[in-house]
Amino acid sequence: MMKAVDRHLADILAAVRPLAPMEVDIENALGTVLAEDVASPMPLPPFDNSAMDGYAVRAEDVAATPVMLPVIEDVAAGDGGVHAVGPGLAARIMTGAPVPAGADAVVPVEWTDGGTARVTISRPAPFGNAIRRAGEDVEAGDLVLRAGTRVGPAQVGILAGVGRRRVTVRPRPRVVVLSTGAELAEPGTPLGAGQIWESNSFMLAAAVRQAGGEGFRAGAVTDDPREFLEALDTQLLRADAVITSGGVSMGAYEPVKEALAPLGKVAFEKVAMQPGMPQGFGLVGPDAVPIFTLPGNPVSSFVSFVLFVKPALLAMQGLPTGPPPTVRAATTAPLRSPAGKRSFLRAVLSGGVVAPVHGQGSHQLAALASANALIVLPEDVTELPQGAEVEVIQL
Numbered sequence: 001m002m003k004a005v006d007r008h009l010a011d012i013l014a015a016v017r018p019l020a021p022m023e024v025d026i027e028n029a030l031g032t033v034l035a036e037d038v039a040s041p042m043p044l045p046p047f048d049n050s051a052m053d054g055y056a057v058r059a060e061d062v063a064a065t066p067v068m069l070p071v072i073e074d075v076a077a078g079d080g081g082v083h084a085v086g087p088g089l090a091a092r093i094m095t096g097a098p099v100p101a102g103a104d105a106v107v108p109v110e111w112t113d114g115g116t117a118r119v120t121i122s123r124p125a126p127f128g129n130a131i132r133r134a135g136e137d138v139e140a141g142d143l144v145l146r147a148g149t150r151v152g153p154a155q156v157g158i159l160a161g162v163g164r165r166r167v168t169v170r171p172r173p174r175v176v177v178l179s180t181g182a183e184l185a186e187p188g189t190p191l192g193a194g195q196i197w198e199s200n201s202f203m204l205a206a207a208v209r210q211a212g213g214e215g216f217r218a219g220a221v222t223d224d225p226r227e228f229l230e231a232l233d234t235q236l237l238r239a240d241a242v243i244t245s246g247g248v249s250m251g252a253y254e255p256v257k258e259a260l261a262p263l264g265k266v267a268f269e270k271v272a273m274q275p276g277m278p279q280g281f282g283l284v285g286p287d288a289v290p291i292f293t294l295p296g297n298p299v300s301s302f303v304s305f306v307l308f309v310k311p312a313l314l315a316m317q318g319l320p321t322g323p324p325p326t327v328r329a330a331t332t333a334p335l336r337s338p339a340g341k342r343s344f345l346r347a348v349l350s351g352g353v354v355a356p357v358h359g360q361g362s363h364q365l366a367a368l369a370s371a372n373a374l375i376v377l378p379e380d381v382t383e384l385p386q387g388a389e390v391e392v393i394q395l
């Protein structure tokens with residue numbers, strides 16, 4: 001009896017915990033998830049200021065144009081002095097400069113002759129023209145960011161904008177990716193007989209990064225279980241989670257299974273899915289680090305990541321998680337799926353329809369690279385006609 005996909009994910013999510021929050025400089029916060037609500041200590045903007053380079057005036061003084069007003073002073077951005085504009089007067093003002101007391105409109109320089117001692121204004125500026133009001137963006141005490149928000153560039157910006165230098169976040173999970181297989185050669189080096197270029201660790205480390213983690217390739221080890229255990233021991237020192245690829249099936253040289261099964265910490269199971277049937281998960285080492293032992297076939301590895309590892313990484317970052325979200329679309333071709341297994345067919349989703357790509361073998365990495373979606377066919381479905389509505393995971 002194979003294990004259900006949903007059961008396997010539920011077991012994983014029951015075992016992983018959010019990483020402990022830590023304080024970081026906002027320059028290092030990109031990609032992390034906030035572990036605190038962030039409020040603004042003051043209004044933004046903090047004071048009424050000019051939105052344009054021009055002249056601060058009283059709107060009633062420029063209601064009828066053309067009109068000439070004496071220019072009493074300059075107010076530049078950063079000017080902390082006390083300024084006031086009396087009736088019938090103007091102050092030259094720059095973008096971002098505080099609006100002098102008494103002024104209630106800014107006339108852009110384009111509507112004037114640009115004078116410095118006196119200025120001729122050719123167009124009326126209504127009350128409040130080109131003035132950015134204090135608190136217009138944020139009131140003092142307003143929450144600007146909530147705990148659980150992923151920090152992107154704009155979030156880094158508002159953290160700085162409310163005067164924060166440090167912030168409490170959940171760190172990016174550090175995930176070590178260990179590939180196994182005597183047949184694997186580093187890309188960029190020549191292939192020996194019987195060898196292929198190693199791709200899974202690159203792909204999985206990239207997938208980790210895309211899911212908000214830091215992915216480290218620990219390189220490939222051969223099919224010796226002792227060598228694998230040594231590599232794992234070393235890597236555990238820096239890892240919040242470990243992903244292995246390969247060496248978990250039914251063959252004679254299955255180093256991951258051979259090394260870990262006797263320790264009793266990792267459950268090796270057959271999950272009712274295609275691709276990605278041989279799966280393993282457990283907690284290893286003194287710090288009970290989650291380990292995902294993914295099947296070696298590249299497409300199987302990738303699909304396993306999408307279904308099981310990514311939701312776990314989101315949980316470790318304190319984010320809402322669960323099965324990958326799906327959308328519905330009509331298939332452009334008839335579909336087949338093995339009975340009793342949930343299938344994940346590589347496909348292209350576009351314009352509301354989804355087309356399975358040519359090449360559905362779990363070794364066909366180029367076909368995967370041409371896809372942008374996975375069609376999900378439930379366990380009890382074996383055939384669907386062209387035009388049928390299906391669930392689709394967008395990649």
Ligand SMILES: Nc1nc2c(c(=O)[nH]1)N[C@H]1C(S)=C(S)[C@@H](COP(=O)(O)OP(=O)(O)OC[C@H]3O[C@@H](n4cnc5c(N)ncnc54)[C@H](O)[C@@H]3O)O[C@H]1N2
Nearest residue numbers: 179181198199200201246247248249250277295296297300
């Ligand atoms: N008798 C059976 N044989 C197999 C079964 C089974 O149930 N009975 N299951 C098949 C399925 S399904 C899968 S998936 C694979 C899983 O195999 P392993 O996880 O043990 O992986 P390997 O044997 O090491 O490799 C499988 C395949 O993938 C290639 N590979 C592995 N690692 C990489 C890598 N880092 N980069 C690129 N390619 C990689 C490897 O060369 C093999 O071709 O087992 C089936 N067999």
Ligand code: MOO
Nearest residue numbers: 275276277300362
């Ligand atoms: O289940 Mo394997 O993952 O199909 O090739």
Ligand SMILES: [Mg+2]
Nearest residue numbers: 247248249251
């Ligand atoms: Mg194998």
